[in-house]
Structure formats: C-alpha cells, structure tokens
Amino acid sequence: RKEVEQDPGPFNVPEGATVAFNCTYSNSASQSFFWYRQDCRKEPKLLMSVYSSGNEDGRFTAQLNRASQYISLLIRDSKLSDSATYLCVVNTRTNAGKSTFGDGTTLTVKP
Amino acid sequence: GAVVSQHPSWVICKSGTSVKIECRSLDFQATTMFWYRQFPKQSLMLMATSNEGSKATYEQGVEKDKFLINHASLTLSTLTVTSAHPEDSSFYICSARDLTDSRASYEQYFGPGTRLTVT
Numbered sequence: 087r088k089e090v091e092q093d094p095g096p097f098n099v100p101e102g103a104t105v106a107f108n109c110t111y112s113n114s115a116s117q118s119f120f121w122y123r124q125d126c127r128k129e130p131k132l133l134m135s136v137y138s139s140g141n142e143d144g145r146f147t148a149q150l151n152r153a154s155q156y157i158s159l160l161i162r163d164s165k166l167s168d169s170a171t172y173l174c175v176v177n178t179r180t181n182a183g184k185s186t187f188g189d190g191t192t193l194t195v196k197p
Numbered sequence: 198g199a200v201v202s203q204h205p206s207w208v209i210c211k212s213g214t215s216v217k218i219e220c221r222s223l224d225f226q227a228t229t230m231f232w233y234r235q236f237p238k239q240s241l242m243l244m245a246t247s248n249e250g251s252k253a254t255y256e257q258g259v260e261k262d263k264f265l266i267n268h269a270s271l272t273l274s275t276l277t278v279t280s281a282h283p284e285d286s287s288f289y290i291c292s293a294r295d296l297t298d299s300r301a302s303y304e305q306y307f308g309p310g311t312r313l314t315v316t
Contacts, residue, residue: 120304129290129307130241173240184231185292185305189240 089113092174092188100196103164107191109157109174119150121159122173124190130173133159164195199225201293203308210281210315217277218311220291226271227293231305232264235288247274281315288312 092109099105111119122130134141136148136157147160157174174188200223210216220230228249233241245266246254253266265277274293278285289312292305 118304127288127312129310131307132304135304184243184246187240 087112088189089186090174090176090188092172093191094189095191095193097191097193098196099164099193101164101166103195104160104162105164105193106161107159107172107174107193109159109188111155111157111174111176111186113176113178113186114155116155116176116178118177119157120175120177120185121146121148121157122175124171124173126170130175133172161193164193166195166197169193169195199223199293199295199306201227201291201306201308203289203291203311205311206309207312208314210313212282212315213280215277215279216281216313217275218289218291218313220274220276220293220308222272222293222295222306225293225295225306227274227295228271230268230274230291230293232266232274232276233290233292235290235310241290244276249274278313281313283315286313286315 090111093107119136121133123133124130134143134148136150138150140149145162149158171190171192173190176186202221204219230247232244234244235241243256244259247266247268249268249271255261263279268274288310290310291308
C-alpha cells in the first residue's frame with residue numbers, strides 16, 4: 087500500500103463546477119500536510135497547507151481528518167486556469183523532513 | 198516566498214556523457230536540499246537528500262555512484278548524472294528548506310526543474 091494515496095482521476099469538469107479531491111495517508115506520525123499544484127512540464131507549486139481546523143483560500147478549501155488520516159481539497163466555481171495536477175504531500179517530522187507525494191490527480195476544466 | 202533556481206533548465210546530451218545540474222537557494226540558506234526525478238505522467242520520486250557539509254542520503258534503488266550529489270554551501274547543491282543513458286532522461290527537480298523557517302510545517306521550495314534528454 088502506498089504511503090499517500092490520491093483519487094486516481096482524471097477529473098473532467100465544466101467551468102463553474104465544484105470538484106473535490108481526496109487523499110489518504112498511512113503513517114500516523116505524519117505532521118504536516120499540503121496540497122501542491124503542478125502544471126504540465128513545470129515544478130510543483132504550493133497551493134495551500136492543510137490544518138486540522140480546515141482552511142480556506144478563496145475558492146479552495148482544505149480539510150484534514152487526523153483520526154481517519156484523510157485530507158481533502160475542494161475547488162468551487164472551477165476556472166479553466168485550475169486545470170493542472172494536484173499533489174497531496176505529507177511530511178513526517180521524524181523522517182528528516184522528507185516529503186511523501188501522492189501520485190497526483192489531474193483536473194481538466196472545460197469551457 | 199523563497200526562491201530556488203536550477204541550471205540548466207533543459208539539456209540534451211549524448212549517451213555516456215555526464216551532466217551536472219545546479220540547485221541554488223537565492224534568498225535563503227538551505228541546510229537540506231532534496232533531489233527528485235519525475236517521469237512522464239508519474240509523480241515525483243525522491244532520489245536523495247542533500248545535506249550541507251555531509252554526504253547525501255540516497256533512497257533505496259538510487260545508485261549513489263551514478264548520481265553524484267555535492268552540497269558544498271548553504272545555497273548550492275549539485276547533482277551530476279554520470280555516464281548518462283537514455284533511460285536517465287527525465288525531469289529532475291530540486292527543493293530546499295529554509296534554515297530560518299521555525300514553523301513545524303516543513304514547507305519545501307521547489308526549483309523550476311531540469312529536463313534531461315539523453316540521446
């Protein structure tokens with residue numbers, strides 16, 4: 087079983103749709119959690135950190151459920167520019183700061 | 198936010214040659230840099246952790262004699278792909294952590310990547 091598993095996707099949605107991505111992690115010692123966005127042939131860029139209390143940044147909402155070891159990302163009112171691969175990233179403090187990446191979920195927003 | 202650069206951004210080389218990739222933290226000091234490789238339609242795979250002033254730590258299955266890593270200063274790490282072969286063609290990305298970042302979040306800052314094609 088992979089340490090970080092994401093919805094396999096791809097997701098193809100129309101503009102304006104709401105889409106949710108799910109991610110689960112297996113290491114209960116994981117300390118910090120992120121969603122990164124990666125455009126084709128580019129490096130990953132931090133979208134948002136994920137906190138237990140949940141956090142929102144504009145159209146993006148991230149949730150963390152430590153008990154279930156589950157992370158989610160909700161995108162409301164999808165834009166064409168949201169088309170990208172979304173990576174779930176988990177860090178374990180005791181693991182020399184290394185990050186574990188999910189395989190990513192690809193989103194395509196169509197007009 | 199913190200900036201990490203990589204050079205070159207892309208390189209084409211012949212089989213058997215060696216290629217050096219530089220990763221620099223431009224506005225912060227990084228005690229730790231990470232080197233990743235990404236094949237098409239796959240996620241990032243950690244190759245090694247580069248620690249300033251000490252030997253790199255390689256992930257299982259990554260040949261340390263083939264992928265030479267040097268982290269001589271707090272702002273520069275280099276990855277040398279020795280005797281490159283076509284199967285080494287990939288997108289190589291480095292990331293760095295800010296020494297002064299006292300948050301527990303361990304955010305990493307990624308370089309723009311180097312696309313290596315070995316013919």
